[in-house]
Amino acid sequence: MSDTPETVLVEHVLDAISDQRLRAGTKLGEQALSDLFSCNRAHVRRALATLAAYQVVDLIPNRGAFVSTPSEDEARDVFQARRAIEATIIRNVVRRADDSDIASLRAHLATEDAIRSQNDRPKAIRASRAFHMLLARIGRNSVLEHYLAELTMRTSLIIGLYGSKTASLCSDDEHARIVQSIVDRDEAGAQERVDHHLRHIEGEIAFGEEAPRVGPLSMIFPPDRATG
Amino acid sequence: MSDTPETVLVEHVLDAISDQRLRAGTKLGEQALSDLFSCNRAHVRRALATLAAYQVVDLIPNRGAFVSTPSEDEARDVFQARRAIEATIIRNVVRRADDSDIASLRAHLATEDAIRSQNDRPKAIRASRAFHMLLARIGRNSVLEHYLAELTMRTSLIIGLYGSKTASLCSDDEHARIVQSIVDRDEAGAQERVDHHLRHIEGEIAFGEEAPRVGPLSMIFPPDRATG
DNA sequence: TCTGTTTAAATTGTTAACAATTTATGTTAC
DNA sequence: GTAACATAAATTGTTAACAATTTAAACAGA
Numbered sequence: 001m002s003d004t005p006e007t008v009l010v011e012h013v014l015d016a017i018s019d020q021r022l023r024a025g026t027k028l029g030e031q032a033l034s035d036l037f038s039c040n041r042a043h044v045r046r047a048l049a050t051l052a053a054y055q056v057v058d059l060i061p062n063r064g065a066f067v068s069t070p071s072e073d074e075a076r077d078v079f080q081a082r083r084a085i086e087a088t089i090i091r092n093v094v095r096r097a098d099d100s101d102i103a104s105l106r107a108h109l110a111t112e113d114a115i116r117s118q119n120d121r122p123k124a125i126r127a128s129r130a131f132h133m134l135l136a137r138i139g140r141n142s143v144l145e146h147y148l149a150e151l152t153m154r155t156s157l158i159i160g161l162y163g164s165k166t167a168s169l170c171s172d173d174e175h176a177r178i179v180q181s182i183v184d185r186d187e188a189g190a191q192e193r194v195d196h197h198l199r200h201i202e203g204e205i206a207f208g209e210e211a212p213r214v215g216p217l218s219m220i221f222p223p224d225r226a227t228g
Numbered sequence: 229m230s231d232t233p234e235t236v237l238v239e240h241v242l243d244a245i246s247d248q249r250l251r252a253g254t255k256l257g258e259q260a261l262s263d264l265f266s267c268n269r270a271h272v273r274r275a276l277a278t279l280a281a282y283q284v285v286d287l288i289p290n291r292g293a294f295v296s297t298p299s300e301d302e303a304r305d306v307f308q309a310r311r312a313i314e315a316t317i318i319r320n321v322v323r324r325a326d327d328s329d330i331a332s333l334r335a336h337l338a339t340e341d342a343i344r345s346q347n348d349r350p351k352a353i354r355a356s357r358a359f360h361m362l363l364a365r366i367g368r369n370s371v372l373e374h375y376l377a378e379l380t381m382r383t384s385l386i387i388g389l390y391g392s393k394t395a396s397l398c399s400d401d402e403h404a405r406i407v408q409s410i411v412d413r414d415e416a417g418a419q420e421r422v423d424h425h426l427r428h429i430e431g432e433i434a435f436g437e438e439a440p441r442v443g444p445l446s447m448i449f450p451p452d453r454a455t456g
Numbered sequence: 457t458c459t460g461t462t463t464a465a466a467t468t469g470t471t472a473a474c475a476a477t478t479t480a481t482g483t484t485a486c
Numbered sequence: 487g488t489a490a491c492a493t494a495a496a497t498t499g500t501t502a503a504c505a506a507t508t509t510a511a512a513c514a515g516a
Contacts, residue, residue, distance in 0.1 A: 053277075
């Protein structure tokens with residue numbers, strides 16, 4: 001990846017969204033962003049066009065750019081798309097994972113365990129997303145990996161918008177069982193567990209009662225960069 | 229859809245790619261595009277950023293924008309992603325298609341029949357893609373529909389780049405059988421036939437021997453706008 | 457106090473000019 | 487004739503200024 005101002009800006013916004021530091025509806029002003037990232041407005045504009053193409057930002061003519069607020073229908077479409085994509089990803093993983101991949105998965109489970117004991121929700125959200133993206137990388141299909149990256153970000157927006165009944169989105173237990181199926185090379189079992197896991201997350205979302213949106217744009221900058 | 233210069237440009241480029249009027253590797257010069265579409269370079273730049281996010285254009289710093297040339301690995305990833313996504317789409321179609329939807333499908337088959345007798349390859353390509361996109365629309369999952377739109381365009385690039393042994397990409401026969409399964413509400417049958425159809429298309433691609441790339445940018449404008 | 461209007465500020469949209477880089481052209485030496 | 491180099495043209499990258507629109511604020515009237 002190159003290091004142009006556009007790329008930096010896009011990556012920061014995506015990270016902030018997936019960490020739920022940026023919430024649905026937040027306005028992304030051009031001047032504010034160009035100040036925050038010390039670049040000119042042309043760069044900001046291009047970056048916003050990219051984010052709009054990723055469907056995490058809405059561009060409203062003469063009004064500006066806003067973090068998108070997915071509807072309930074859209075949310076259900078996102079989850080169905082995730083089930084479709086992650087079903088194929090997990091199949092690839094079971095077939096293609098080597099020893100080093102399995103070591104990575106086990107290391108990740110340990111990290112999630114450690115984070116759980118800290119009760120740090122933002123960190124937990126980040127780690128949970130990282131687990132799914134790790135599976136996507138091990139699956140070695142760059143197209144599916146890219147789409148899942150988009151969908152997990154939109155999932156973050158959805159959960160941030162409608163809230164989740166459970167504190168921890170992904171129970172680490174379910175992640176552990178998925179890894180076990182991978183180790184056992186149990187394709188059907190792994191697929192079933194991933195599907196169940198995703199339905200579980202979707203089922204916990206409290207549609208109807210929208211959480212208070214927006215938040216300060218300054219949250220676009222992370223408190224720390226340590227990632228699992 | 230709004231009618232900003234960016235949108236117009238993006239739509240035209242996407243159409244040209246899916247019709248194989250624009251081939252892999254073609255340079256998309258800023259001046260040339262701003263002349264062709266009578267807009268300034270700022271608009272062109274934003275449009276190119278959007279197209280790059282859709283992964284149909286590569287942006288190379290200081291060199292410009294080029295229609296992307298998918299590798300063989302990427303091509304296989306695209307087809308696997310299509311199988312994953314279209315499997316869920318066809319399931320939705322079988323469950324959700326009403327009488328009017330089935331009428332649309334039958335009308336489309338008739339159109340494809342008519343086009344086949346004309347031996348008009350560009351038109352056939354366009355109609356073939358339209359069939360898959362029609363299924364996506366009937367499936368009523370906007371997320372999957374959007375991803376399939378991207379993937380069918382990339383499929384056009386792939387076929388244009390590596391060539392296909394058969395003249396007609398999608399044999400209309402296979403499309404007709406898929407529709408029959410939908411009418412019969414045969415979920416498993418429909419899924420199996422879509423999967424077989426996609427594997428058939430992929431199998432016909434002649435990897436290894438790249439077709440001559442590039443072509444004149446002027447082909448970005450269509451000869452006619454009649455679409456099935 | 458509330459409503460509607462007018463004015464001012466802030467934000468987005470547009471354009472042009474200039475700088476930096478790459479590509480093409482042409483020249484010279486061998 | 488080819489290769490290397492120098493020059494010129496074309497293309498991309500950057501910046502600033504200005505116009506148009508929207509949002510916020512001030513104000514007057516009921």
